[in-house]
Amino acid sequence: xxxxxxxxxxxxxxxxxxxxxxxxxxxxxxxxxxxxxxxxxxxxxxxxxxxxxxxxxxxxxxxxxxxxxxxxxxxxxxxxxxxxxxxxxxxxxxxxxxxxxxxxxxxxxxxxxxxxxxxxxxxxxxxxxxxxxxxxxxxxxxxxxxxxxxxxxxxxxxxxxxxxxxxxxxxxxxxxxxxxxxxxxxxxxxxxxxxxxxxxxxxxxxxxxxxxxxxxxxxxxxxxxxxxxxxxxxxxxxxxxxxxxxxxxx
Amino acid sequence: xxxxxxxxxxxxxxxxxxxxxxxxxxxxxxxxxxxxxxxxxxxxxxxxxxxxxxxxxxxxxxxxxxxxxxxxxxxxxxxxxxxxxxxxxxxxxxxxxxxxxxxxxxxxxxxxxxxxxxxxxxxxxxxxxxxxxxxxxxxxxxxxxxxxxxxxxxxxxxxxxxxxxxxxxxxxxxxxxxxxxxxxxxxxxxxxxxxxxxxxxxxxxxxxxxxxxxxxxxxxxxxxxxxxxxxxxxxxxxxxxxxxxxxxxxxxxxxxxxx
Numbered sequence: 001x002x003x004x005x006x007x008x009x010x011x012x013x014x015x016x017x018x019x020x021x022x023x024x025x026x027x028x029x030x031x032x033x034x035x036x037x038x039x040x041x042x043x044x045x046x047x048x049x050x051x052x053x054x055x056x057x058x059x060x061x062x063x064x065x066x067x068x069x070x071x072x073x074x075x076x077x078x079x080x081x082x083x084x085x086x087x088x089x090x091x092x093x094x095x096x097x098x099x100x101x102x103x104x105x106x107x108x109x110x111x112x113x114x115x116x117x118x119x120x121x122x123x124x125x126x127x128x129x130x131x132x133x134x135x136x137x138x139x140x141x142x143x144x145x146x147x148x149x150x151x152x153x154x155x156x157x158x159x160x161x162x163x164x165x166x167x168x169x170x171x172x173x174x175x176x177x178x179x180x181x182x183x184x185x186x187x188x189x190x191x192x193x194x195x196x197x198x199x200x201x202x203x204x205x206x207x208x209x210x211x212x213x214x215x216x217x218x219x220x221x222x223x224x225x226x227x228x229x230x231x232x233x234x235x236x237x238x239x240x241x242x243x244x245x246x247x248x249x250x
Numbered sequence: 251x252x253x254x255x256x257x258x259x260x261x262x263x264x265x266x267x268x269x270x271x272x273x274x275x276x277x278x279x280x281x282x283x284x285x286x287x288x289x290x291x292x293x294x295x296x297x298x299x300x301x302x303x304x305x306x307x308x309x310x311x312x313x314x315x316x317x318x319x320x321x322x323x324x325x326x327x328x329x330x331x332x333x334x335x336x337x338x339x340x341x342x343x344x345x346x347x348x349x350x351x352x353x354x355x356x357x358x359x360x361x362x363x364x365x366x367x368x369x370x371x372x373x374x375x376x377x378x379x380x381x382x383x384x385x386x387x388x389x390x391x392x393x394x395x396x397x398x399x400x401x402x403x404x405x406x407x408x409x410x411x412x413x414x415x416x417x418x419x420x421x422x423x424x425x426x427x428x429x430x431x432x433x434x435x436x437x438x439x440x441x442x443x444x445x446x447x448x449x450x451x452x453x454x455x456x457x458x459x460x461x462x463x464x465x466x467x468x469x470x471x472x473x474x475x476x477x478x479x480x481x482x483x484x485x486x487x488x489x490x491x492x493x494x495x496x497x498x499x500x501x502x503x504x505x506x507x508x509x
């Protein structure tokens with residue numbers, strides 16, 4: 001497999017906030033590989049270590065041990081993030097800027113040449129259907145519109161790997177459908193998508209492979225169809241079995 | 251440098267879209283115009299007091315602006331979580347610190363030019379003469395001083411998470427540096443033993459912001475400062491700003507940022 005994203009023996013420990021307390025082990029010996037063109041679902045209950053793993057991939061947290069690389073570049077180097085797009089769970093953008101200014105700022109960070117920059121801004125605004133509001137300050141947007149700004153900024157550099165943290169959380173059914181469509185389109189273009197979600201039905205629809213994380217370790221990993229066949233139940237029941245909640249047999 | 255300037259551009263945009271600068275400018279304008287319009291005791295020399303008050307207001311306003319602007323940069327990015335989509339892009343933490351510094355310093359420089367131009371117009375209208383070299387030296391050194399202050403506040407902003415506590419602490423330190431810093435060596439000679447040595451060491455360690463304050467030269471129309479002294483002070487400011495920013499980066503680069 002041509003690995004786009006590789007995690008080897010990753011261990012992340014958060015130091016205790018008080019002097020006597022023990023440090024918290026968030027991720028413990030995590031190994032993962034995501035191949036080119038895959039849509040990979042990263043699942044797990046709250047506190048399983050999904051966000052911490054994503055934080056390491058994005059350079060927000062340094063690993064205690066082990067390593068992670070994107071396109072073969074160590075995630076500790078900022079250049080590893082040149083070819084990725086990231087959509088956080090909630091919208092966190094400069095509210096004193098309008099969408100066009102925000103996208104121009106991010107495009108400058110990616111060193112997209114001026115002419116290409118404007119073309120990319122137009123294209124992503126069209127994709128997320130925000131062309132009409134491009135000059136409006138982000139603080140005046142509705143929640144759904146702000147989420148679409150998030151998607152636009154994640155796509156501004158035409159990324160080869162998209163990291164999405166619960167991309168449909170807080171969206172209405174129409175917004176969810178739009179996100180699914182975009183993921184599908186990116187897959188058709190040969191892009192890799194790595195996303196965490198609690199919406200298991202959605203994961204079952206769009207993902208090629210999934211990993212189920214529990215207490216900082218990957219407990220199950222494989223193709224969605226294979227996992228369903230192996231456990232003789234749907235993905236939600238597979239998930240519940242793995243995280244330790246007994247399920248009724250179907 | 252591309253990323254540093256892109257980040258600086260956002261800081262400047264934020265500043266001119268907020269109302270802080272306009273409020274300070276209007277306040278200085280009103281106080282100076284009222285003072286400038288009265289001729290107390292029919293004393294022609296009253297213009298010196300007017301100059302002194304106007305320059306004092308400019309110093310206070312510029313320090314308030316530099317401290318409050320720089321203090322909120324990184325804590326506000328963390329609080330509003332805008333730091334996450336930003337650092338998920340190919341931006342290093344060193345570039346983030348440098349960009350924030352550059353943005354605050356350039357914005358303060360632009361505000362300073364506005365304040366001094368206003369001062370220049372008031373003084374020229376009352377005195378009918380203008381010492382341009384001293385005036386330019388005063389702006390330049392004042393701006394260099396704000397560079398050191400901005401770097402210091404940015405260092406504070408990676409240590410203290412609340413912008414208000416950082417701004418208060420930094421304001422006290424800056425006022426202390428301006429009013430007490432130059433006397434620390436004299437104080438040290440009156441203290442015996444290790445405490446005296448510590449105070450003496452502190453005198454050589456702290457940035458001496460009083461080097462940049464040449465208000466008296468323009469108030470009393472004294473000759474301009476030697477160009478080498480201005481260059482030396484500029485180098486001194488650059489060195490301190492670089493040192494403070496390096497420490498800020500050293501602390502910030504290891505900090506875990508969790509969503």
